[in-house]
Amino acid sequence: MSQSPVIPRKDSFGHLTDGREVNRYTFCNHNDVTVRVIELGCVITEIRVPDKQGVVSDINLGYDDVKEYETNLLTLGAICGRVVNVISNARFTLDGKEYHVTKNFGNHCIHGGKKSFTHQLWSSWIEDDKVKMKYVSPDGEEGFPGELTTTVSYQLTNQNELVIEYSATTNKPTPVNLTNHAYFNLAGQNFPNLDEHVLQINADKFTPTKENEIYIPSGEIRDITGTLYDLRQPVRLGDRLGKMPHGKGYFNNFCVANADGSLRLIATLAHPPTGRRMDVYTTEPGVQCYTAGDTIPHTRGKAGAVYEKLGSICLETQHYPDSVNQESFPDTILRPGQQFYSKTVYKFGLID
Numbered sequence: 001m002s003q004s005p006v007i008p009r010k011d012s013f014g015h016l017t018d019g020r021e022v023n024r025y026t027f028c029n030h031n032d033v034t035v036r037v038i039e040l041g042c043v044i045t046e047i048r049v050p051d052k053q054g055v056v057s058d059i060n061l062g063y064d065d066v067k068e069y070e071t072n073l074l075t076l077g078a079i080c081g082r083v084v085n086v087i088s089n090a091r092f093t094l095d096g097k098e099y100h101v102t103k104n105f106g107n108h109c110i111h112g113g114k115k116s117f118t119h120q121l122w123s124s125w126i127e128d129d130k131v132k133m134k135y136v137s138p139d140g141e142e143g144f145p146g147e148l149t150t151t152v153s154y155q156l157t158n159q160n161e162l163v164i165e166y167s168a169t170t171n172k173p174t175p176v177n178l179t180n181h182a183y184f185n186l187a188g189q190n191f192p193n194l195d196e197h198v199l200q201i202n203a204d205k206f207t208p209t210k211e212n213e214i215y216i217p218s219g220e221i222r223d224i225t226g227t228l229y230d231l232r233q234p235v236r237l238g239d240r241l242g243k244m245p246h247g248k249g250y251f252n253n254f255c256v257a258n259a260d261g262s263l264r265l266i267a268t269l270a271h272p273p274t275g276r277r278m279d280v281y282t283t284e285p286g287v288q289c290y291t292a293g294d295t296i297p298h299t300r301g302k303a304g305a306v307y308e309k310l311g312s313i314c315l316e317t318q319h320y321p322d323s324v325n326q327e328s329f330p331d332t333i334l335r336p337g338q339q340f341y342s343k344t345v346y347k348f349g350l351i352d
Contacts, residue, residue, distance in 0.1 A: 005129035006156045013038045013045075014066035014072045019129035020121055022066050025131040027156035033054050033348060035156050038071050040132050040248065041118040042079035044182050046237055048351045049163065052275025061183035061312050064302050074117055074296055075181040081117035082137055082148055082168075083332070084179045085253070085288060085321035088216050092324035094145070094173055094333065101143035108216065111181070113142030117150070118181075130155045130192050139172065146172030148334075160348040168340040177319045177333040178342060179284075183292060183312040186271035186278065190305035194291060194313055195238030201231040203254035203291060207329070214246055219326045221255060231289075234270070241291060241310055248293030249310050251320050253320050263343055267315050270351050281345040282317035285330050290314040290350070317344040 002078075006029045013024035024045070034048040034056075046163045062076050063069055072078060090109040102113030109176045111118065122133040130153045137148040148170045155163040166178045185191050206229045207217045224230040226241055229252060229325035241249045254267045264286055267280040280287070292312045299307040323329040334340045 001066050006158060007129055008126055008131050008156075010126065011167045013040075014141060016066065016070055016121065022121065023124055025124070025126070025154070026231065027135075027154075028301045029156055029158045029160065029162055031158065031238050033156065033160050035154070035162055037131060037154050038066070038069065039122045039124045039133060041072060041075075041120065042065065042122055042148075042180075043069055043072070044077040044180065045069075045093060047182070049064075049160070049276060052350055057187050057188040058272075058302065059184055059187065059189060060301050061189050061307055070119070071270050074183075074299065075111055075118045076301075077180070077182045078118040079152055079178060080111040080181050080316075081176070081178045082112050082142075082144055083109070083175050083177045083324070084111055084316065084318050085123055085177065086217075088322050088325050090143075092175065093145065094175070094324070099143055099145060105215075109142075115142065122152075127153075129182045131269065138326045144174055145290070146174040147168040148174055148176065150178070152178075157238040162342045162346040162348070164346075166340065168334060169338070170334050171336055173333055173335045175324045175332045177323065178340075178341045179288070179316040179318040180344070181314060181316060183296075184201070184269065184278065185312045186269060186276040187274055189302060191337055192308050193238075194310060195290050196271055196273050197235075197313065198234045198272065198315070199231055200268045200287075201255050202264075202286065202290065203287070204257045205255040207253045207255065209252070214248075217253070217298070217320070217326060217329075219328060221328060234322060237291070237313075241293075247269075249291030250289040251291070251293065253286050253288050255320070256282070256285050261289065263345070266317070269313065271313065272351060275350045277351045278351050279347040280315050280317065281347065283341075283343045284317040284319060286318055286320045288316040288321070290316065
């Protein structure tokens with residue numbers, strides 16, 4: 001296998017309603033793997049990988065047109081920030097001061113607010129074999145303190161690794177928790193369900209949610225042994241999703257086993273009928289497993305596809321949700337002079 005770098009190429013993906021151009025970058029490696037990303041929201045628009053017969057399909061949900069990404073209510077393929085996931089009651093206290101952020105999820109804040117990183121046009125450039133994108137979030141944006149400068153890089157290797165690196169600095173203390181919100185279906189982005197997918201997550205604990213607000217953590221870190229959240233051994237999703245409470249499948253944060261900030265294998269998703277496999281590595285202490293059980297019913301996507309609930313899965317590497325309000329969760333506060341850094345790798349291949 002060639003070890004030479006995969007150099008991205010740049011073209012135009014179209015224009016926003018205000019006339020600004022959105023650039024697109026395409027990576028193609030020697031194994032027929034193609035990844036495309038755009039500046040708007042740092043979105044991954046395509047991930048095309050071969051199956052065991054050599055048939056190449058797009059396994060990443062998305063849209064055909066830049067105008068649809070301009071709305072992107074489902075954050076398909078996008079970077080979420082400056083705080084991914086929920087902030088309960090859209091407020092938090094930092095260094096004795098209470099901050100109120102945008103309520104865009106009932107009484108709560110999710111994925112950074114209404115005009116979050118997902119909806120920003122990032123600046124971008126090619127640096128060696130990486131595409132780098134930068135966004136400067138002004139002090140007070142969506143209610144968050146401090147000017148936050150965030151850089152995200154994308155890289156595709158000839159080992160079929162999609163490498164995502166995040167870094168950020170701030171001029172005031174502020175919470176930071178970043179992820180990419182790609183939705184996967186290894187059978188193809190237009191396939192209607194996840195039934196034949198097999199999932200394994202290397203986590204021995206999870207953060208349960210409140211009974212009356214099922215997306216808000218209770219603050220407990222609970223052992224998964226003997227529960228439906230025990231995915232330490234491979235589980236066929238068709239045998240598990242229907243048993244999950246509330247009929248929504250998984251929408252839970254899993255606590256990565258023995259997380260110490262090093263890059264480690266934390267999840268594997270496989271699809272035996274096509275032979276496709278995806279391994280997930282991260283430096284983060286958590287991964288949000290979301291099987292699109294509520295917010296995605298009957299949504300029109302790429303190439304005439306219609307996306308249904310429980311038809312795709314997100315494995316969002318991140319710190320725990322609502323960490324700013326949970327003393328027992330890992331800290332997400334970034335301070336001046338510090339640098340936030342995180343790395344996640346999605347590696348594509350075939351089942352052994």
